Amino acid sequence: MPTNTAITPPTATLTNTPDLPQLPELGLSELQALMTSWQQPKFRAKQVLDWRNKGVLNPDEMKNISAELREKLKTELLCEPxxxxxxxxxxxxxxxxxxxxxxxxxxxxxxxxxxxxxxxxxxxxxxxxxxxxxxxxxxxxxxxxxxxxxxxxxxxxxxxxxxxxxxxxxxxxxxxxxxxxxxxxxxxxxxxxxxxxxxxxxxxxxxxxxxxxxxxxxxxxxxxxxxxxxxxxxxxxxxxxxxxxxxxxxxxxxxxxxxxxxxxxxxxxxxxxxxxxxxxxxxxxxxxxxxxxxxxxxxxxxxxxxxxxxxxxxxxxxxxxxxxxxxxxxxxxxxxxxxxxxxxxxxxxxxxxxxxxxxxxxxxxxxxxxxxx
Ligand code: SF4
Structure with missing residues (x-):
């Protein structure tokens, strides 16, 4: 049987972030528009979406996107709400x-x-x-x-x-x-x-x-x-x-x-x-x-x-x-x-x-x- 996971108190682990757009609520067209505004090729939107649909929300784990795009995702979106x-x-x-x-x-x-x-x-x-x-x-x-x-x-x-x-x-x-x-x-x-x-x-x-x-x-x-x-x-x-x-x-x-x-x-x-x-x-x-x-x-x-x-x-x-x-x-x-x-x-x-x-x-x-x- 898997082990239970109890993590440290939320106040210690959760950072108070401003109301950024949340990655799980963006559709393909919204992500494509973001990519365009960030001067990224449109196909990157589909790559990000594929990761997200697998449950991978941390940009650092999205292996096939550039370091620059990972940083952009981290600063412009709340990827893991x-x-x-x-x-x-x-x-x-x-x-x-x-x-x-x-x-x-x-x-x-x-x-x-x-x-x-x-x-x-x-x-x-x-x-x-x-x-x-x-x-x-x-x-x-x-x-x-x-x-x-x-x-x-x-x-x-x-x-x-x-x-x-x-x-x-x-x-x-x-x-x-x-x-x-x-x-x-x-x-x-x-x-x-x-x-x-x-x-x-x-x-x-x-x-x-x-x-x-x-x-x-x-x-x-x-x-x-x-x-x-x-x-x-x-x-x-x-x-x-x-x-x-x-x-x-x-x-x-x-x-x-x-x-x-x-x-x-x-x-x-x-x-x-x-x-x-x-x-x-x-x-x-x-x-x-x-x-x-x-x-x-x-x-x-x-x-x-x-x-x-x-x-x-x-x-x-x-x-x-x-x-x-x-x-x-x-x-x-x-x-x-x-x-x-x-x-x-x-x-x-x-x-x-x-x-x-x-x-x-x-x-x-x-x-x-x-x-x-
Ligand atoms: S609506 Fe559902 S969740 Fe809310 S108090 Fe009634 S039973 Fe509970």
Missing amino acids: LSLIRRECSSDGTRKYVFGLKRGRFTGKMVESVFIPEEKRGTVCISSQVGCVLDCPFCYTGTQGFEANLTPGEIVAQILAIKADLHREPVSGELHSDITHIVYMGMGEPLANEESVHRSIGLLMHEEGLNISRRRITLSTSGLVPQITRLGEVQPVNLAISLHAATDSLRDELVPINRKYPLAELRQCLNVYPLAKQRHITLEYVLLDGVNDRPEDLQALSRFVNPERERVNLIQFNPYPGSPYRGTPKDNMREFAQSLISKGIRATVRRSRGQDIMAACGQLKADTSRTEK
């Missing part, structure tokens, strides 16, 4: 990363990303904000408040840094060690950072970028209705909804954005969200003991789901210190899933990964902040 602060490797192959920002007053703020290897795929779960603008009471990230929106470059840089890490130290055994799927399910509400998230999706999908198919990108949202509609119009990636309750009274409590966009509005918007062939919308439902796993909750959920277009993903609750909730016992989770299936609804219980490395979203980042204070 993130610093790796900490890495934890689970016995099941899952890797969790804490990255520090290097941008002006946000320098030293931390985000988490996760790589989840399976036999036939490797998924990266990325963050879109430091903390979160919303405050779902069962979510550890929600308890930490909102600190910053990530730039498109910082969103894409999480994937590039993980790509480089996997290249240096592949996951052992039969598990996939390449990134095949991306999920926007880490820290933050992606649709509350809409512009950066749309742009980052464009960069991931672009054939001169990471060239990842739309079908392999999933965005999870708590249910910002106008933004979901716009996503469907502009970047119709796979959609997951943090549902967690199927009555307004309970969802108002568990997912407070429901007070602004209640279930009836969410329902209408989901009914018309564009779906790729053989794709479904995923309704995520964290099962909380005695809170949303009662017979009446099951009834409400089965009434809400549109089985033609949606499936339910039941998630085990990851307790965190001070959490007021307990997870539903595993047997009851299976029963809940079976009851949905018996009503003709596709339901799965999500296997919890990385249990030994602080699996609750935001937990590793919080632990890192505490250690380094």
